[in-house]
Amino acid sequence: MACSEGPIPTPAPAVRKWVGPPVNVVGGGQFRTVIFYGPWQCSSQIMTYCQEKCAGSGHVLQGCMWLADVKMDFQGTLVRAGSRFGMTHCCCNYATLSKSQNEVSRAQWKKIRDDFRERWAERFGKWPTEANGMNSPAHHIRDLGHGGNPTDWDNILPFPKDIHEDLLGLYNQCYANSPPWTTVGVDYPYGE
Numbered sequence: 001m002a003c004s005e006g007p008i009p010t011p012a013p014a015v016r017k018w019v020g021p022p023v024n025v026v027g028g029g030q031f032r033t034v035i036f037y038g039p040w041q042c043s044s045q046i047m048t049y050c051q052e053k054c055a056g057s058g059h060v061l062q063g064c065m066w067l068a069d070v071k072m073d074f075q076g077t078l079v080r081a082g083s084r085f086g087m088t089h090c091c092c093n094y095a096t097l098s099k100s101q102n103e104v105s106r107a108q109w110k111k112i113r114d115d116f117r118e119r120w121a122e123r124f125g126k127w128p129t130e131a132n133g134m135n136s137p138a139h140h141i142r143d144l145g146h147g148g149n150p151t152d153w154d155n156i157l158p159f160p161k162d163i164h165e166d167l168l169g170l171y172n173q174c175y176a177n178s179p180p181w182t183t184v185g186v187d188y189p190y191g192e
Contacts, residue, residue: 015144015190016160018136020125029076033124036069037163039170041185044087050090059092063174066189068142068157069165087141087157088192091174091181094146102145109150113138116156128158143171 042050053110054062055138073082094141097105117127117131117135128136139159142148149155174181 008050016163018128018160020128020160023123023125025074025076029079030079031072031074032072034073035157036071036190037160038189039065039163039167040066040189041180042066043086043187044184045187046086046088047184050088050092054092055092057092059094062093062177063091063173065089065170065181066090066185067139067158069087069190070157088120089141089143089171089174091171091177094142095174097145097147103143105148107149109138109144112151116151120158128160130161131184134161135159139167141163142181145174 016037018035020035022030022032024030026187043066046066047061050064051061053160054175068087069081071084074080076108077182098103098182115168120129130136136158138156140148140150141155170181
């Protein structure tokens with residue numbers, strides 16, 4: 001019987017991901033989008049990016065959340081390539097919008113939501129759905145309550161409903177300068 005010293009390693013939490021369908025590219029080839037869902041603590045590189053982003057707009061970083069990784073793999077007749085982009089929320093000390101300002105932003109989003117999902121599907125494949133067939137919610141990376149653009153492509157990402165519902169409380173922690181969002185995490189929070 002073998003014996004070991006030290007703590008028993010705990011298994012990494014299961015990674016949630018969405019795997020999109022292959023999408024044909026004009027000129028030949030296909031790409032597939034895969035979204036890995038966090039949130040995770042920001043790596044040192046992402047934390048530095050957020051500090052610079054906040055400072056660049058005259059704000060102070062209060063926390064950093066690595067929300068998801070979006071991976072795009074291309075396969076053509078001669079080439080296979082890929083890219084990966086970390087979707088990050090920098091919790092700068094942005095002003096909080098008033099209730100009426102927030103309602104205006106939400107109304108703008110609701111007005112374009114269906115059209116946005118259709119255009120997103122043209123680019124990345126059918127908008128993700130929940131187990132019950134309903135569309136997954138769209139998450140505004142810079143939240144609407146702190147001035148996030150309700151219709152900007154770079155500010156919207158589909159999220160599973162259960163994770164999306166948890167993000168409000170986590171965003172509040174991040175804006176309150178609370179751990180774990182104030183400390184640096186690992187460079188690769190998940191494996192494939």
